[in-house]
Amino acid sequence: MSSEALDYTLSDEDELVARPFVKWAGGKAQLIPEIIKRIPKKYNTYYEPFVGGGAVFFALRPQKAVLADINSELINTYEVIRSNLQGLMKELSHHRYEEEYYYRVRAQDRDPLYSSYSPVQRAARFIYLNKTCYNGLYRVNKSGFFNTPFGKYTNPTILDQKNLTACNVALKNVECLVQPFDSILERAEEGDFVYLDPPYAPLSATSDFTSYTREGFGPDMQRKLAEVCVQLDKKGVRFLLSNSSADEIRELYQNFQIDEVYASRAINSKAAKRGSVVEFLIRNYT
Ligand SMILES: C[S@@+](CC[C@H](N)C(=O)[O-])C[C@H]1O[C@@H](n2cnc3c(N)ncnc32)[C@H](O)[C@@H]1O
Secondary structure, eight states, X not given: OOGGGGOOOOOHHHHTTOOOSSOOTTOOGGGHHHHHTTSOSOOSOEEETTOTTOHHHHHHOOSSEEEEESOHHHHHHHHHHHHOHHHHHHHHTTOOOOHHHHHHHHGGGGSGGGGGSOHHHHHHXXXXXXXXXXXXXXXXXXXXXXXXXXXXXXXOOSOOHHHHHHHHHHHTTEEEEEOOHHHHHTTOOXXXXXXXXXXXXXXXXXXXXXXXXXXXXXXXXXXXXXXHHHHHHHHTOEEEEEEEOOHHHHHHTTTSEEEEEEEEOOOOSSGGGOOEEEEEEEESOO
């Protein structure tokens, strides 16, 4: 592809439609209207500490924002989209949808030289794997290596110039950080707003997908998160949190407003289990 073909100019209309540049487990796309209508009209800085694919951020396009996630490959990709879009698009144009090639690219993080790959190479690899792996699922093994198998698609779009350009515009003036949720929230001040979408508490011992990271996100983390929310409330920071309707969640947030909303869960190994489930939207304001 010529470098000329990699320039994409947004019309005013296009600018409005930045969408997540990756498919992400727990992506909030279908709950967006329920979430957006509960977000305060005015606030200072917008914080999203479990940003994932950023469906809420891209729908909202706040003036001033801090996005964070514990996944360093993901946050590197946000950074590169913001700061080196042309380099990223060029690198992405070299990737191709072929099974053998996919497994070679997937194996790169096992290479001792992987840490010397440039941020652009890592970001392109991240997007490429997301677009071509099974179900867009980000999954790592115990050693932290990406291990989702190849996915079957008809002509997947690996380089979406229009959307990447829209994301680049949305990310101007946005801070993106690799940080665990508790440290990022120490920064939030009175008048700020925080949207939190942590890995969900499972409804039963064997049910939901919760391992975005090697460490997982168990009951101790859910309790720690609830404590952080209490601290935010004390500081005068408004928060809105999504979680499952597990009993432990109702108990942890009993002093806050809990709304029940309906969502259909897309990432589940058994298609038969995809269906509508009740989820919680929890907030500390009216
Ligand atoms: C439910 S997903 C967020 C989905 C996102 N709202 C979207 O629309 O795609 C949860 C995210 O939390 C991140 N995460 C897991 N543990 C974390 C931690 N301790 N601190 C910060 N982020 C964490 C995961 O990497 C994952 O991206």
